[in-house]
Amino acid sequence: MQTRIEFNPKQLTSARIARGMTMKDLAEKSGLSRQMISNYETGKTKPKAESLLSLISVLNFPRNFFSSDMPEVHSGAIYFRSQSAATKKVRDMQKERLKYLYQVFQILSKYVNFPEVNLPELVEKDVHNITEEDIALKASELREVWGIDSVSPINDIVKLAERNGIIISEANMSDKHLDAVSRWIVDRPFIMLTDNNESAVRRRFNIAHEIGHIILHNSVESIHDYSPQELKNIIEKQANMFASHFLLPSQAFEESLLSTSLEYYVDLKKYWKVSIQAMIFKTHFLGLINDDQRLYLNKKISWNKWRTKEPFDDDMKVEKPELLEKVYSMIVENNVLQRNELNTSFKIPRDEIEKIIGVSIMDFDNEEKQKPLLKLIK
Structure with a gap:
């Protein structure tokens, strides 16, 4: 039987880094010394309840995160x-x-x-x-x-x-x-x-x-x-x-490229759903335009101020991940786990969970409060 970890120093380091803070930043915001933060992260000392509450308040991570032991992720280059x-x-x-x-x-x-x-x-x-x-x-x-x-x-x-x-x-x-x-x-x-x-x-x-x-x-x-x-x-x-x-795909793209005018690339963008600049790169790569033609097109893009925002960028829907949201909803809606129990098991902050899953993780208490009250009219 494993003993319960009361405080895992690695988790404090993780939370601090995730929030973009240095030890000095965390020390100043929590009212603790930098040396004390260092001692906590190296495991030399464990924070007392009051100090841990200060860290939790600043980092906005749940208490069970700091007592958990998340598996180290070693395989594969990042x-x-x-x-x-x-x-x-x-x-x-x-x-x-x-x-x-x-x-x-x-x-x-x-x-x-x-x-x-x-x-x-x-x-x-x-x-x-x-x-x-x-x-x-x-x-x-x-x-x-x-x-x-x-x-x-x-x-x-x-x-x-x-x-x-x-x-x-x-x-x-x-x-x-x-x-x-x-x-x-x-x-x-x-x-x-x-x-x-x-x-x-x-x-x-x-x-x-x-x-x-x-x-x-x-x-x-x-x-x-x-x-x-x-x-x-x-x-x-x-x-x-x-x-x-x-x-x-090279052959299909080449066959679709009936013109190398900038105006034609604008129309072609709607078909391939690829940026004008990426299509110009591909055209040059295929040898369909030379260096001077590519330079000319890129200068026109700069002149039109399309480097960071191209035509149709506001019209094309940004694709969003959906799989994690669907799985989360399946578990909750089929009563495999109550929402609060599932949310707590993640052991990470609500804002992180909601962004990862892509859905609000409202708890049942809040849901009950938002349900309309039905009254029998006599």
């Missing part, structure tokens, strides 16, 4: 869909939330069977030996495995990935320099999307990019084994290439 300006602090915040996503998945999977992972054989090559032909082949194989023909646009990549065993969730944080994070955990891939209010086409490309990492880079044990130049010019470039091949 990939960040980020720009170079993304800070270590932001990446660390996202890494902790990926752990919380896995915790939610573990709880839900006790009661509901999730779709089995359905992917083509993973690439086991060293990243330096992965060729453009390898990438195109895997993109084509994924379409075949997922039942998509080689000529059609992908309708909803989020639903498609979820139906094939990939767990996707939004993170309870936003940062313009980091769009997503992904990794294999045990035997299943997970993708967590940063809440950046990105356009529909950017989100679709982000997810395709992360799926590229999942399939192409299974041999990578840690991204820290590679230099920043290797990450940007090899690993990230390969994931981008996979996304391009997956969303825009």
Whole structure:
């Protein structure tokens, strides 16, 4: 019989990092010394009840989080869909939330069977030996495995990935320099999307990019084994290439490209659901326009101020994860567990649960209060 953990120092570190705080920040906001925070996190001392309440108040994490022992997530390298300006602090915040996503998945999977992972054989090559032909082949194989023909646009990549065993969730944080994070955990891939209010086409490309990492880079044990130049010019470039091949199959895209005018790309965007800039990149990659033509089109994009917001970005619906919400609702609505009991079992803050699952986790007491009172009229 295991003894109950009264205070787990690792959990305090996790909560602090997830909230984007340094030890100094937490010390100042909780009224404790930095040395005391350090002692708590290293396990040298345990906080007294009053100190723990102060920490809970600042971090806004439930009490049972600090007494729990969440499993360490070791398997699989973590990939960040980020720009170079993304800070270590932001990446660390996202890494902790990926752990919380896995915790939610573990709880839900006790009661509901999730779709089995359905992917083509993973690439086991060293990243330096992965060729453009390898990438195109895997993109084509994924379409075949997922039942998509080689000529059609992908309708909803989020639903498609979820139906094939990939767990996707939004993170309870936003940062313009980091769009997503992904990794294999045990035997299943997970993708967590940063809440950046990105356009529909950017989100679709982000997810395709992360799926590229999942399939192409299974041999990578840690991204820290590679230099920043290797990450940007090899690993990230390969994931981008996979996304391009997956969303825009070369032959089908070429046949649809009846003109290379910017106006035609605007119309084509509605069909392929891919950004104008990504289609111009693909056109250049296929050798259908030269360097000067690509430069001219990109200058027109800048002139039109379309770098960050393109035509139809406001009209195209952003695809949202739905699988976790459906599973959560199945458990509650079929009375497998009461809502409060299920919510408490996650052992993470309400705001984190609601963002991960994508639904309000209102407790039964609040639901009862909101029910209309019916009176018999005589």
